[in-house]
Amino acid sequence: MLVDTKDIVPEYSLPRYDPNKKRWLKPVKFSVSERKNCYEVSFLTNRGCGERKISEFIPKLLSLDSKFISALIAYMCEGTDLRKGINTNCAGNKGKSIQFCNSDAWLLKLIVNEFKKIGIIEQKWRCYLTLFTQHNDENEKKWWSEILGIPIKRIKIKEKLIGDPSKKLYNPHGRFRIEVYSSIYASLIDNLINLLKNDKL
Numbered sequence: 001m002l003v004d005t006k007d008i009v010p011e012y013s014l015p016r017y018d019p020n021k022k023r024w025l026k027p028v029k030f031s032v033s034e035r036k037n038c039y040e041v042s043f044l045t046n047r048g049c050g051e052r053k054i055s056e057f058i059p060k061l062l063s064l065d066s067k068f069i070s071a072l073i074a075y076m077c078e079g080t081d082l083r084k085g086i087n088t089n090c091a092g093n094k095g096k097s098i099q100f101c102n103s104d105a106w107l108l109k110l111i112v113n114e115f116k117k118i119g120i121i122e123q124k125w126r127c128y129l130t131l132f133t134q135h136n137d138e139n140e141k142k143w144w145s146e147i148l149g150i151p152i153k154r155i156k157i158k159e160k161l162i163g164d165p166s167k168k169l170y171n172p173h174g175r176f177r178i179e180v181y182s183s184i185y186a187s188l189i190d191n192l193i194n195l196l197k198n199d200k201l
Helices: 066-078 105-118 137-148 183-197
Strands: 002-004 016-018 023-025 031-034 038-045 052-059 061-063 097-102 126-132 155-161 175-181
Touching (some): 038 183, 052 105, 052 183, 066 097, 066 105, 066 183, 097 105, 105 137, 105 183, 126 137, 137 175
Parallel strands (some): 126 155
Antiparallel strands (some): 002 061, 016 023, 031 038, 097 175
16 A cells, blocks of 8 residues: 555654653654655754754655565664653653664664665664674675675674674574664654554554
8 A cells, every 4th residue: 555655744753852851852743845856844943053954855656565564663663762761850762762672684674674665775774783703794794795785894893792603503693783863764664553553654
């Protein structure tokens, strides 16, 4: 089923956390503008150097097929809680952190491929790889890059743990974390998850 993405963009963002003032900021109102081949979703912020516009570009149509629904469910199970910390005094995920970590390449590939449908292309992911001493850093970076289609220059080695060569079948290519920081994409994914939970997708 194809849907107009303008209809699934929430009116407001999730609350965002200001680490400098150590407080949660109120949600901001999104504006959706039609462009030639996409929609521009934006909001105004006063943080930093005066008022400025934050924007993301999303495709006009979204295919709500079984693979996309599967990716949403996988994110609900293994991804970071997009609302974590909002009702507490902790920073949580700051209302904009999209993170998914796993050693299963198929699950990561599902998330990367399906989230492209809302505009999160491969070049936007920050990638961190946790390896063991028996792994070759460059070989594993190349392997994950080819599997996920993410440029190898975006993959960083987060840590190298002491490994047991006899356990090569356990995390044979290490653990991989992908993340994007975007109030717009986080709010969109959160809205899609809520629609799914309420049987509206």
